[in-house]
Amino acid sequence: ILYLCVIRGCLAWLWVALDAKLLDGNCARVSSRRWLNLQEYQSKKLMQESGVTVQRFYVADNSPDALQAAKRLNAKEIVLKAQILAGGRGKGVFNSGLKGGVHLTKDPSVVGELASKMLGYSLTTKQTPKEGVKVKTVMVAEALDITRETYFAILMDRACNGPVMVGSPQGGMDIEEVADKSPELIFKEVIDIFEGVRDDQALRMAANLGFKGPLERQAADQIKRLYDLFLKVDATQVEVNPLGETPEGQVVCFDAKINFDDNAEFRQKAVFAMDDMSESDPTETEAAKWDLKYIGLDGNIACFVNGAGLAMATCDIIDLHGGKPANFLDLGGGVKEKQVYEAFKLLTADPKVEAILVNIFGGIVNCAIIANGITKACRELELKVPLVVRLEGTNVQEAKRILSESGLPIVAANDLDDAAKKAVAAITRK
Template sequence: MGLFFGSPQGGMDIEEVAEKTPELIFKEEIDIFEGIKDSQALRMADNLGFKGPLQQQAAEQIKRLYHLFLKVDATQVEVNPFGETPEGQVVCFDAKINFDDNAEFRQKEIFAMDDTSETDPIENEANSYDLKYIGMDGNIACFVNGAGLAMATCDIIDLHGGKPANFLDLGGGVKESQVYQAFKLLTADPKVEAILVNIFGGIVNCAIIANGITKACRELELKVPLVVRLEGTNVHEAKRILAESGLPITSANDLDDAARKAVASIAKN
């Protein structure tokens, strides 16, 4: 199911419109198999304030926007403003398009235009290793697999009085080398005072994570406290690897325990 929404309050942030005049936001749910219907496009054009012959013209533009959305594998197509020229032409005056990273293999021309000069250099480096990294302002580095788990980890650190330094999603098809590179990125941030590893091994093999952790700790000579919570596939072997490593790694039983220990480790220093 797709969602098409618009407002006649052009030129304003949609968040501001939603807060002050929510009745001026109009929505159309689009069945992804049927596509956008003529009636939906016309109704949206009418709600946006287009009248007479302009309504049909606007509806055609709306349908084209939907087809563009599908063609380029977009996650969002935002047009603001969408209006009329003095000559009576309906025009998308400005637009922003977000693309699905997973579709890069079939949208090579689009992704080749990506200008990484304005992106955080650490994020660029993380992308080169298929790691999803977002820098934040805290001091506890989060090393997690899965976006949902990463967000939950950031939240629970905050709940226990700590501040996450980043959002780092390892993903599913992880390799030992990625674990090493992830640690290298995390320790390069001078704000990081502790690292929390929270891995739920469904697709991920926990033993691979454990081997990557021990290798990274030794080669990078890790100086900050490290708290590790592992669960799932091959977890017993993973815990054995960590326990026999001789490294100062603090194990945690669950996410809550891990967050408490990570926050406490900073308080001790």
């Protein structure tokens, strides 16, 4: 069971979604969670800078500026969109009473009033917390008619050792649903990382998406520009849904989601500087500063573990013994004493935490470093909840000596199962 838990944990931590129906054959679509999330207008700005065709738009953080932006667009129809990092905005509700985070109007004069009911208010959608997310900016854009919607994406795929193009003439909807019901409408092209997107590939994809005549060449050009953007910003995915066709004969990227490779942050400083952390969980944001992988849960037993799979297994075994984990916390491999201390600060700051379970299986992690960090944290933070520690691996005997001679009320555990039992028992006794 433990090995299965570890395997499941490794997969869970990678946040992998294997949509085999979307990229069947030798490739599998892989989408992993990334820390960097951009607002819609930020993604469109990046696309503009790479020559990708998007709607004309402005961004405003107050209603007078939104009104002026609407007038400046001089468009037949205007779309006003609340900017938050969540889907389902169109069906969302504001605590101001306004329904819908996306509004269409042909009258520029009402944009200011609509914006006044969005800005500074919380928007609740199916993807936000119950209390919603406060809207700080709105995007005022030209609304274009769409004759036809298609789906297009470029994403990294391990099985193909590089990027893959995925497209469908059925856009503007859940692409997984299309793949499930009409797999013959999903097309893919494996991109040679050295050659890039060839003209014949771009034209073939454009034709498969249903673009005809001059629009086929125009769509192929947009596809190549999107790949240039993909490389330029070190993306792991650029998804356009829909890639649409207008009555005026223009191919436009109407909506886009861009995922980035966090390992490229050192050379993508301008992109990562755009990250709006205000919508992120404060504890997760603080943990990221110390290179700790933290996700808050609803339980009362804090987990302090090295390794994603082991962390998930720890959560599972706590639950198996009748307890509830308060968090997922992965220290990683190159942990230092300071990180151990900061991790304890995060855990003890959570008022739900009634016990802490430390589960370290030291390979490249030195157990003595963990032990020193634990004792320092316990003393300086005046730990008031039960602490159960299971250590195994590199320098474990020295680590156990440090803990035993510390004089601190630390409960030692022989293995993971024993640690989980003792942590749950500590809660029960309280």
